[in-house]
Structures are given as structure tokens and as C-alpha cells.
Amino acid sequence: MKTLLCYFSGTGNTKKVVDKFAKCYNDGEIEVVKIENNNIDMSMEGYDVLGIAYPIHAFNAPSIVVDFVKKIKKQAEKKKLFIIKTSGEPLALNNISSYKIRALLKKRNFVLTNEYHIVMPYNMIFRHTDEMAYRMWQTAEKIIPIYQKEIVDGKSSKLKHIFMGGFIAWLFRIEFWGGRFNGKKYKVNDKCIHCKKCARMCPVGNIEIDENGKFHFGNKCIMCMRCSFHCPTNAIKIGWFEKWKVWGAYHFQKPTEPEENRHKRYCKNSYKKYFARCEKKIKENEI
């Protein structure tokens, strides 16, 4: 059985999950491919299982992932499919993010067997505390090998279906508006040190810097936040969404100093339920 796992990661969370997941396989059993710059000519030849992993963008899969899936050819024979998504909150509504790519892949003869949602810290909306990010990763590290084993053992696992999910996701497709109109509103302030990291890293080549050092943001932005999140000097303003900007990579270490949590009540119960569900599953699989 050979698996092809294709992933997109804006700021690194999904990549972190994918790296851990891929390590659970033996050598040669999995190939991991990054979806970037639409540069992949996808062929499933030689692979039995397809995995797709992505971060949730406003209850949707990122458009770069949808476009990638559209390029996949119809398979002559049915092939197994699994989906892994990461997001900042464990709300069941996040389940709808895969409906579009699931429908596209079904038409291409893929059969969904497993789908998982792994909660990782927000890269937009607000910054999770280091304590929370640490807890999320501690949980993910233990649950990922269990999910991988389920896939390999042929134990199907799916997420709850949400009524009218496809329509709700369509209403929320933030990238359609955000990318097209807000992307052009990005600005660079005088903290910029002209390292050009943002332009080099942009997964869709939306940032150009002219010979005078002036920045030009195009209308291809997919709102992945990579440029502003990883800017070394926090010099990029992200237009209408500036108040939701999260800046700087999470280190996922246990904090040594107490820190203020400004969002104590935010989705409190759903996080509680998520951790309880994961802990139960981890315990059940301990032996």
C-alpha cells in the first residue's frame, strides 16, 4: 500500500501535523507533496491511497487546495482517500470545510474512508496563549499516530455531517472576497527591513517588489497569512483584517512565565470537549 499525501500549509501548523503523521509510516510507504504555486502535475500512478491536508479558512478549504484537487484526473479504479484538516477551534461547523473537495474527489473515483480535524493555534483572529498552543500540540502528537494507524488498518472514521454544510461554506468563502479585494490593501510600514522574505515565501507569488523597493500586492492573495505571520519585523498590515492579525510563530513549548489569557471564554466548552475526546481516545489506545 503506497500513500500520496498532498498538503498546503499557510503558516506551518498543517506542515507540523503532516510531518508527524508521515513519520508514522515505514520508509517508502508514503510520499508527501507540498501544494504550492499550482506547480504539481498530479498523477496517482503507483499510489493506492490519497491524503489531503489543509488549514481551514473560514469553514472552507483554501482555494489553492480546491484548485489542486480540480486538476486531479478521474481514476480508472476506486482509490481510498483521507483528509486531515487543522484549525484554531474545534467547532463542528468546521466539518463543512471539506464538502467541496470531497464532492470533487468523489467524481474522480476517490472513496473517503477517514477524516480528521486537529486543533492547532490560530494564525488569524487572535493569538492563542503559549499554554494553549503547547496543550494543542501535546494532544496532536499523541493522537496523530492513532489516526494514522486507523487509516492503515482500514478502520474508517468520519466527521459528523452538517445539514446544508455546502451552502454555509459557500456563504463564508472568505478568500473569494478577501483575496480579491483585501489582498490589494496589504501595506508595508517603515519597520520593513527589505529582507524580501514575504515575496519569496508567498505561495501564489502575489507580492512584487520593484527596483525602488516599493511593494505591490496583487489580487491573487489566498489569505494564508504567511507573509505577515512570518515577517521578522511585523511590518505588514493586512488591510481590513488588521485587527485579526496574528504575528510570529508559536514555539509550542511549555511557558515558563505566567501569561495573560484575553480570550478565556472563547469557545471554552468546545475546547474542553475536544481535549476530553482526544484524551479518551489516547487512553483507549495506550495498551
Ligand SMILES: Cc1cc2nc3c(=O)[nH]c(=O)nc-3n(C[C@H](O)[C@H](O)[C@H](O)COP(=O)(O)O)c2cc1C
Ligand atoms: C483566512 C483564515 C481563516 C480561518 N478560518 C478559520 C475557521 O473558520 N475556523 C477555525 O477554526 N480556524 C480558522 N483559521 C485558523 C487556521 O485554520 C489555523 O490556525 C490553522 O491551523 C493554520 O494552519 P497553517 O499554519 O497550516 O496555515 C483561519 C485562518 C485564516 C488565515
